[in-house]
Amino acid sequence: MTAPEIVARRIGAERQPIAIVDHFHPDPDGLRAAAAHAAFEPGRNHYPGVRAALPDNYFARIRPALTTVLAGVFAHRGAVSLIDASFSMVTLPPERLSRTQRLPHIDALAPDRIALVHYLSPHDSDGTAFFRHRATGFETIDSARSAQYLAALNAEMAARGDAPTGYITSSTPLFERISQVDARYNRCVLYRSALLHSGAIAPDAALSDDPARGRLTVTAFLSIA
Template sequence: MFNPSPRIECLPITPRQACWVIDDALLDPQAWIEQAAAEAGAFREAAHNAFPGPERALPTTLSNALATFFDAHLRNRLGARRTVRMHARFSLVARAPHTLAPTQRIPHVDRLALEPGQRAFASVLYLFDDPALGGTAFYRPLRPPAEMIGLLRDSAQLDGDAFTARHGIGAGYPGPSEWFDRVLAVPARYNRLIAYDGTVFHAGQIDSPLRLSADPRQGRLTVNGFFVCRMPAAA
């Protein structure tokens, strides 16, 4: 299902972290789109999720293919030793900006249950042919850690109006602000796969929300993978 001889590019995010980019990742990306379209009625939004739209668990055969590709080509590049577990889903960014919850208005990190010596990694596979629907951006926090912790806590606990009043972040998709500096933006490209450390602040770069759609054949369809990996002892 995946390109057996991928060309892999490294884009630095920080001096110690990078985004790995693979173009032409799938041999038949249209088959994955058709799979998502066939299950469109089963897409659901998850409560208290940073992702702003409906999702559907990836079928086991596709999830296994992604896991195999990650282990073969990306895990070592990300500095990990062994994959402990993973899950993946079809995802569609589809929310209007004014409906976004506070957690969806700011960059986020991937919160997975981890044990000592483990780290979370993520991948995004773009399955749409309209680059204007947006790629993925990475950010660094601009405020002291205590203030950032307060921002993240409030984004999960306050309603939209209270969150805006306290932190000055209105309804809208994430972007650079007095809280976050964008350090890398990876453009979307049909059949492009990216992988990165999930502890880096990131968000979809949604600059044209009017183009969004809940139709898997027309909208910002991605496959989002999440990997818990064991790190080398010295990490």
């Protein structure tokens, strides 16, 4: 078993921390086998794909690496609460995305929320991209910034027209890509949920709902309050 390898970065003008962990789980092949027998259902909250329950021991197996990352990268040594976690696969074709799904998004306004994406496709390099909103300069959106950001974005959309078709993977007139983490088998990326981000899904990605062929990940949301 290869020990986890942790790399920390600070990205953008706001210098927000992210952590990249290779060899994150001790048995990724076992996770893929579990996903092959899982019952996937349509995702909630604008997720453009399907989700399924994780094995009961998932967090017990990753706890050593997760504890090290939260302490070393996010300076947190207290309790951690799990908000949500699942196997996830992006399956929605680019031409069927809603406006919300074609823009960078955040998962929560609170600064104590951490997002985790664990890549489990051996041949998929579509990772996660992070963005700055050009008009406001915001890279994170919290409760103090939310109203200003939404007002500016809505005004821009009204003036310029709808967002381009497809998943956002690079800079656009409204958003500048400030960083990207490429997917790698059994790699995990952790970041604050308030960071503007998107799955970096290539236009020709194989968006299958078969865990053996599709973009299989684990997505989870944690509270470190």
